[in-house]
Amino acid sequence: MIKEHAKHTAILLFANSAEEDSRAKKLHVDSGLLESLNQHALKVIEATDLPHFHFSEKEQVGHSFGERFANAIQAIFDKGYLNVIAIGNDSPHLGKRHIQKAATLLLQKKVVLGPSLDGGFYLFGITREHFDAHGLESLPWQTSFLYQDTLAYFDTVACQTATLETLSDIDTVKDIKRLTNYIKSLGSKWMILFSKLLSQRMQFSQRMEIAPEILVQQTPYNKGSPFCFA
Template identity: 40%
Template sequence: MNTLHTTAILVFANSAKEELANKSIPNSEELFDKLTQNTLLKAKKTGLPTFHFTDKDQVGSNFGERFTNAIATVFEKGFDNIITIGNDTPHLKTQHLKKTAKQLALGKTIIGPSVDGGFYLLGLQKNNFDVSKFEKLPWQRYSLYSHISTWLQSESSELIKLPVLQDVDNEKDLRSLLLFSKTLSTSILLLIIGLLRVKLGLFHKKYNFINLLSNRCFYNKGSPEISFVYYPPYPIIG
């Protein structure tokens, strides 16, 4: 089955200004701008049609209604499957999206759990999408993953679970991301460090330039090592 003609990616992500109003991270507009740019780039690398619904495009009086309406709108464009993601999971990779598309083509449903009890990715088939039931799920609550997993298992032949990833809602989440700083893009890492106002003078750890940018397409040989500040799990906040 050619998933290019049957599957679309929905990036359900507010504008950076709106994210700043809703997230518990002061001065984070630049970070969410960059997260959205990176997410859209990863989606487009799959070759799948990609639709970005910001707060200006969303319709509904609450999150559940807005999210449900966005999914329904993409399905109405003629697609059989949807992969929906947000912009707040820096460790989401293009390979997660490609794997999801392949599993959807096999008739399976896919979910990517978040650390906070929600999800960062959902791969849905049109024939498993019930608008009324979807709207009534406990959106933006810690029990969401449990409820939606139970519902999806009852609706689909098989539910595939992706690795658990950290999303970004507050400063505590930013600190957690620093535990895996080597797998973050350099631009995102530096923005997180700036937002946390981590004090220098801890200690340094050298990262090989190519390894740090392992997802980039640099082919120059013998790139020099560069020194980055390494921060412990709980940075000192000034």
């Protein structure tokens, strides 16, 4: 089945570099720590044996998030693939099984969404026949309505959708704190990473003489999941 998927399906890792994430998300941590998230995503992708392409800020083309995302998907279709599975780098619970299930559902001509707790989604799978760049660009990116409005959009164009399990992603310090409650399912390496992130965030707060609670209230940056206040 994997060979059949590989003939038609490619994975798009739509994720900025660790340096850009560190700057844009305003987490104020060593970018080397954020690189662990990129490496985790790549490790999961490589385990699927599916072809993949990484579009960081260097490869992305367009002004808005929706335009850049749609252009990246179109670029993969232009390579001859019939299906694209797009993921980010900020869902530590994302595993090979999620991608493989999405690949199977795409062969059934379904649009696949992996919803995240904040109202966005961590995975988006689409066939070439269901892809419309303008429709994708028009979705309410970076709002808490993204997942529901995406379902509604594909319903209006008579595309059948399939939903994976809901996962959490990392866009804010609050997300990191919440994920530490799931350390048994994530593993010790993530606890070490999150502890460093939170420790560095606290040090930054103290240097700026601002309470961490105030910093958490800043509007975070993210790459597709909605903006939300921590």
